[in-house]
Amino acid sequence: MAKFATIKEYIYKKIESGEWPEYHPVSSENVLAETFSVSRMTARRALHELSEEGLVTRTRGSGTFVAPLKSQSALLTIRNIADEIRLRNHRHHAVVQILERVPAPKSIAAALQLAVGAEVLHSVITHFENGQPVQVEDRYVNPELVPAYLDQDYTQSTPHEYLCEVTPLTEASHLIEAVLPSEQLMQWLELDEPEPCLQIQRRTSGREGVVSQATLTHPGSRFRLGGHMTFKPSH
Amino acid sequence: MAKFATIKEYIYKKIESGEWPEYHPVSSENVLAETFSVSRMTARRALHELSEEGLVTRTRGSGTFVAPLKSQSALLTIRNIADEIRLRNHRHHAVVQILERVPAPKSIAAALQLAVGAEVLHSVITHFENGQPVQVEDRYVNPELVPAYLDQDYTQSTPHEYLCEVTPLTEASHLIEAVLPSEQLMQWLELDEPEPCLQIQRRTSGREGVVSQATLTHPGSRFRLGGHMTFKPSH
DNA sequence: TTAGGAATGTTGTATATACATTACCAGTTA
DNA sequence: TAACTGGTAATGTATATACAACATTCCTAA
Structure with missing residues (x-):
């Protein structure tokens, strides 16, 4: 070297x-x-x-x-919904809907590079902005890399914050699509009528492997995803 | 210096x-x-x-x-729909729906940093993948920076390609949301039923100012937006 | 007490030099 | 013709040095 x-x-x-x-x-x-x-x-x-x-x-x-x-990555942390809400001087709170240890569904196992049926940690959290739900965060976590994931209080800090503390993240890949929400999602988002939702699938990896796979669902009427990028910085 | x-x-x-x-x-x-x-x-x-x-x-x-x-920015060019389609070894063709010079609507004038009522160049193009429409590109262009914008043949090359040739782009900001398409959009996308659409608003700037503002609408069932990013490259 | 200034340490820019590693081409050889 | 060989030029790494620009500390003088 x-x-x-x-x-x-x-x-x-x-x-x-x-x-x-x-x-x-x-x-x-x-x-x-x-x-x-x-x-x-x-x-x-x-x-x-x-x-x-x-x-x-x-x-x-x-x-x-x-x-x-x-500050390591504006693009990574911009998806920390809690910060984003507080940045707008709005109230944020979170409700933990699910927090469990389950056998990995096939697609999740593949995403986390684990054997099918291996146990994974699963959380579903609804994030509120000024009392209105704006995101459902459905997350699966690799238990080998983050064994204490279920023991945290996610009404205080977000899973993303905890994961960043525990394992430095080096990579993230995103998949964004527009979908109609399932019945379950509609409940969590307190939607009476189906409406287009922005769904972000996000897989984060550290140096030791894939850490977590999250599906973030936002009601289209309450959320926009903004981004900005510059190309030739030194001019 | x-x-x-x-x-x-x-x-x-x-x-x-x-x-x-x-x-x-x-x-x-x-x-x-x-x-x-x-x-x-x-x-x-x-x-x-x-x-x-x-x-x-x-x-x-x-x-x-x-x-x-x-290659200057994978993130910028990834939104060149034609390349993306050809990359998948699929057929691409484009249909020009509108190509005109119009007074700028208020929001467009603001986005392009022009006076309200100033004339701008406007195009609407539908992009097809294997004969199926996958994107409607609704674009407003600053006539001062790109005067010959309307004189190009956009069935052969995309507006994005032409703009890249004419003015080197230095910045882009994006806004992504999930929406239901208007009647007009449904026609252009050949949708019988309304379905969630991924809508990307994108403003590109060169060194001399804002070049163009585009609204890209994709049917949710036919399109996903993928991205990948790495943070600490040298390890 | 306070303002000013010197001393010191740190990063930024620039130069000159040496050698290592690789790509390419031309000429030679089998 | 094909393969090998060596030379040349280009970039990559490393060293030693000098000075400039800035921050901080500390000491002195008003």
């Missing part, structure tokens, strides 16, 4: 393991250069790349610090 | 102006170093950063080349 890569790996593990929490200072270029017996330019490259990846922030004259994890 | 930045700017303009088309070779590090009277490391940095931004591709031993523009 290249020298700058070993330094990156070293720092990366410090952050991932939690040994260096948010805003924790990272060794300076000169210190790294000496401890790893490399030139400053090589140590510098490691820090520079980590900063471009958003893991650390650097300020001239001050130093290098572990970046706040929440 | 820093030296490496002026070199980047130089190359950027070559690409943006079209003087260097896709796959055109970019001056080597040594050549750039000499012509700009900088060290090779400085020229190198310019090329390195351009490559990280996806504007050029570099291969050791071979050289640096202008990257194919379509």
Whole structure:
């Protein structure tokens, strides 16, 4: 492995393991250069790349610090419905409908890369904005990677927040479609009439495998999914 | 401006102006170093950063080349329905429903940052996959930035392709929702019964301002929007 | 006490150099 | 013709050095 890569790996593990929490200072270029017996330019490259990846922030004259994890991906966290609601200065609360350990349905087992019939952790939570249900979060979790998933209080923090704490997520794939809700979903969403719903299927993976598969259903009349992206950042 | 930045700017303009088309070779590090009277490391940095931004591709031993523009953003081009269909080895064809110059409706004028009542270019095109309509593309275009928009043959290439040629796009913002289609949309989509539709509103901007605003409507039964993202790329 | 300034440490930019690794081409050989 | 060989040029990694720009701390002088 290249020298700058070993330094990156070293720092990366410090952050991932939690040994260096948010805003924790990272060794300076000169210190790294000496401890790893490399030139400053090589140590510098490691820090520079980590900063471009958003893991650390650097300020001239001050130093290098572990970046706040929440900023790691606007695209990932934007789907944290609780934050989104609070951001609008609205009230958020959640109702846990289901919290159980069940044999994995076939499609779920495949998604989580487990054997069919293996037990998985299952939760269904309704999220309310100002008292009105805006999302049903139907989630299956890999019990090997997150054994204590069922022991959390999801009226206080969201599953997404807990999963982010426990396992750093590295990947996410999404599938978005428009569907009509099932009877069950209509109950949970307190819909009297069927209406088009935006359904987001989302699979998140960490370094050790697929962590969780979630199906997020929003009533079309109460929800829009916004996004923004820029392409050539340096101009 | 820093030296490496002026070199980047130089190359950027070559690409943006079209003087260097896709796959055109970019001056080597040594050549750039000499012509700009900088060290090779400085020229190198310019090329390195351009490559990280996806504007050029570099291969050791071979050289640096202008990257194919379509790869600039998987997330941007993924919404080029024609490519997507052909990628699946399916037949694609398009029917132009409307192609006109009209006074901008209020919301459109705001989106395109034009005065209300200013004339804008308007197109509605239905895209077919294997003979079945899968998308209605309802698009308004800023006539100042793309005056010849109406003169193209959109049965051959898509508006998106043409716009990419004419003005390099730098930004896009999306709004996704689930809706029931209007009567008009149902006709264009050849739907007998109303069904949930995935509607994507998309505004693209170039360096000179907002280029176009499009509303893409897909029948829920015939379309899913897939995406994939990775966060910490270097591991 | 407070304002100002010097000292120090940190990151940012730039240069010169060396060698490693790879791609490509031309010329040679089997 | 086909395969091998070597040369050349390009990018990738690494080092050593110098100076610039900025932040922070601490000490001094008003």
